Amino acid sequence: MKLSFQFALDIIAYCEKLDALKRFVISQQLLKAGTSIGANIREAQSPESRADFLHKLKIALKEAEECEYWLLLCEHATSYPSPKNLLEDLLPIKKILNSSIYTAKRKIG
Numbered sequence: 588m589k590l591s592f593q594f595a596l597d598i599i600a601y602c603e604k605l606d607a608l609k610r611f612v613i614s615q616q617l618l619k620a621g622t623s624i625g626a627n628i629r630e631a632q633s634p635e636s637r638a639d640f641l642h643k644l645k646i647a648l649k650e651a652e653e654c655e656y657w658l659l660l661c662e663h664a665t666s667y668p669s670p671k672n673l674l675e676d677l678l679p680i681k682k683i684l685n686s687s688i689y690t691a692k693r694k695i696g
Contacts, residue, residue, distance in 0.1 A: 594624065601668070613667075617657040658674050
C-alpha cells in the first residue's frame with residue numbers, strides 16, 4: 588500500500604515534468620494509469636467478496652502493465668526525461684500484486 592502511494596506521488600511529479608515539456612498526451616495517460624494502481628489496491632481493502640478483492644487486484648495489475656508501457660515509451664523516446672527510477676519502483680509493486688492475486692485465487696478455489 589505504501590509503495591503504490593509513493594509511486595503515485597512520483598508519477599505525479601514525473602507527469603508535471605512532462606507537462607512542462609508539453610508532452611500532454613503521454614502525461615495524461617501515464618498519470619491515469621500510475622495513480623490508478625494504488626486506488627484499486629485501496630479499493631480492494633474493502634471488498635464486497637473474495638471475488639471482488641481478486642478483481643480489484645487484477646485491475647491494479649492491468650494498470651501497472653499499462654503504466655509500464657507508457658514509461659517504456661518515455662524511456663525510448665529521445666525527447667523525454669528518463670523514467671528509469673519509476674520503472675525500477677514499479678517492479679516490486681507488480682511482484683506483490685502477482686503474488687497477492689495468486690494467493691487470492693488459491694483461497695477462492
